Amino acid sequence: MSTPAAVIKSEHTPYYTPANNGGAALHPTDANTPALFRPLTIRDVTLKNRIVVSPMCMYSAESDPSSPSVGALTDYHIAHLGHFAVKGAGLIFVEAQAVQFNGRISPNDAGLWDHSPESEQFKSLQRIVQFCHSQGAKVAVQLHHAGRKASASAPWLAAQAGKPALRAEQSVGGWPSDVVGPSGGAEHIWDETGDGYWTPRALTVEEIHEVVQAFAKSAEAAVRAGVDVLEIHGAHGYLINQFLSPVTNRRTDQYGGSFENRTRIVREIATAIRAVVPSGTPLFLRISATEWLEEQPIAAESGSWGMASSLQLLPLLSELGIDLLDVSSGGNNKHQKLVIHTNMQIDLAAQLRKAIRAAGASTLVGAVGLITEAEQAEGLLQGAVEAQAINDTVAGPEATADLVFLARQFLREPEWVFSAAKALGAKVELPKQFWRAIQL
Numbered sequence: 001m002s003t004p005a006a007v008i009k010s011e012h013t014p015y016y017t018p019a020n021n022g023g024a025a026l027h028p029t030d031a032n033t034p035a036l037f038r039p040l041t042i043r044d045v046t047l048k049n050r051i052v053v054s055p056m057c058m059y060s061a062e063s064d065p066s067s068p069s070v071g072a073l074t075d076y077h078i079a080h081l082g083h084f085a086v087k088g089a090g091l092i093f094v095e096a097q098a099v100q101f102n103g104r105i106s107p108n109d110a111g112l113w114d115h116s117p118e119s120e121q122f123k124s125l126q127r128i129v130q131f132c133h134s135q136g137a138k139v140a141v142q143l144h145h146a147g148r149k150a151s152a153s154a155p156w157l158a159a160q161a162g163k164p165a166l167r168a169e170q171s172v173g174g175w176p177s178d179v180v181g182p183s184g185g186a187e188h189i190w191d192e193t194g195d196g197y198w199t200p201r202a203l204t205v206e207e208i209h210e211v212v213q214a215f216a217k218s219a220e221a222a223v224r225a226g227v228d229v230l231e232i233h234g235a236h237g238y239l240i241n242q243f244l245s246p247v248t249n250r251r252t253d254q255y256g257g258s259f260e261n262r263t264r265i266v267r268e269i270a271t272a273i274r275a276v277v278p279s280g281t282p283l284f285l286r287i288s289a290t291e292w293l294e295e296q297p298i299a300a301e302s303g304s305w306g307m308a309s310s311l312q313l314l315p316l317l318s319e320l321g322i323d324l325l326d327v328s329s330g331g332n333n334k335h336q337k338l339v340i341h342t343n344m345q346i347d348l349a350a351q352l353r354k355a356i357r358a359a360g361a362s363t364l365v366g367a368v369g370l371i372t373e374a375e376q377a378e379g380l381l382q383g384a385v386e387a388q389a390i391n392d393t394v395a396g397p398e399a400t401a402d403l404v405f406l407a408r409q410f411l412r413e414p415e416w417v418f419s420a421a422k423a424l425g426a427k428v429e430l431p432k433q434f435w436r437a438i439q440l
């Protein structure tokens with residue numbers, strides 16, 4: 001009598017699913033395997049491929065502050081993030097998660113300020129992690145504080161009201177009197193035209209210390225929930241970005257003024273996170289590499305955060321325990337001058353990676369922005385292929401990035417990983433439940 005073939009059940013879920021590893025190369029070390037499908041080990045975490053679902057706010061969490069589910073992820077997020085896991089992404093970012101109640105962009109944002117293992121915020125994150133792990137994907141959280149851009153409405157509510165932005169009143173779960181930033185007052189409203197945003201008040205030094213601790217506590221909770229990778233959101237004009245820029249940070253204490261003072265909060269946050277999470281957990285930092293104000297009158301007046309500042313930040317990264325710089329841009333000032341073209345942000349990533357390698361450092365770089373095609377993504381990683389471990393990257397030839405982050409293309413084409421494998425002729429695993437439908 002023949003023995004029936006055993007299907008290995010996933011050990012990550014309390015229910016039955018065969019353990020999957022879609023999007024993993026069948027022959028990861030084979031010279032013909034494209035760079036996109038080469039695993040990458042960062043500290044104790046190995047990503048099966050170099051394709052990352054970039055963080056994307058879905059504004060789909062409970063907004064009622066009295067509900068135990070406020071800020072918690074839901075079945076919507078299981079379906080949304082889960083299908084990227086089934087469809088082979090190596091690393092999946094849960095959207096930006098607020099580390100404090102008033103750090104949400106909108107009342108419907110996800111959060112991780114309730115650290116108890118019994119909390120809905122914790123349990124819902126754990127559930128996402130378990131599902132993604134059952135499909136062989138790793139999970140990242142982006143720890144976030146919206147600063148002066150907080151207490152806005154979900155973008156579709158503003159659109160329905162015919163406005164570019166619409167602030168959230170207390171009656172819909174907003175917190176108009178507790179919108180904060182490095183500097184306060186009407187001149188620091190993110191966009192003072194119309195009724196889009198609230199007037200921020202300046203954080204006290206004590207409150208800054210609380211923000212720092214909130215990042216650390218959320219990081220620690222995320223790791224307890226099984227999250228593999230942490231990212232500090234230092235981009236897009238949110239709180240940390242507001243501190244970094246001399247345009248938005250007009251403080252005269254130890255958190256404002258010089259480059260050292262303006263970077264203090266992010267340095268303290270990284271240090272506080274590293275102190276409470278295992279040394280094997282990778283830590284990423286997303287920055288706006290430039291706020292695109294170089295030629296603007298406002299920059300002549302106060303200076304701005306441009307590529308020179310980002311280059312100045314680089315030597316600090318490894319000593320802060322930051323493993324990867326996720327290179328985004330803009331979003332901190334409405335006078336930003338963007339010249340939109342495909343390589344707009346990718347070129348910034350290339351420039352920063354080059355400087356990191358020239359300094360003999362091994363900090364990894366993520367490229368994001370307008371990546372849509374398999375060949376394009378593969379091209380960005382050329383030269384980073386032999387990097388199977390963080391220390392090997394130094395020896396490799398010049399690449400633009402070590403990981404590619406895609407956002408909108410995953411919304412348009414959730415099966416992008418499998419399409420990319422097909423386009424590049426890569427042999428990858430497929431989820432067992434899909435075998436009858438697709439072969440690569």
Ligand SMILES: Cc1cc2nc3c(=O)[nH]c(=O)nc-3n(C[C@H](O)[C@H](O)[C@H](O)COP(=O)(O)O)c2cc1C
Pocket residue numbers: 054055056057058095096142233235236286328368369370371405406407408409
């Ligand atoms: C719906 C949506 C939500 C987003 N939310 C976030 C977020 O939570 N955190 C963040 O850093 N970037 C966010 N972004 C920016 C993306 O992560 C990404 O950087 C940007 O869309 C450029 O990449 P793309 O051209 O591949 O879309 C969001 C983008 C979209 C389209």
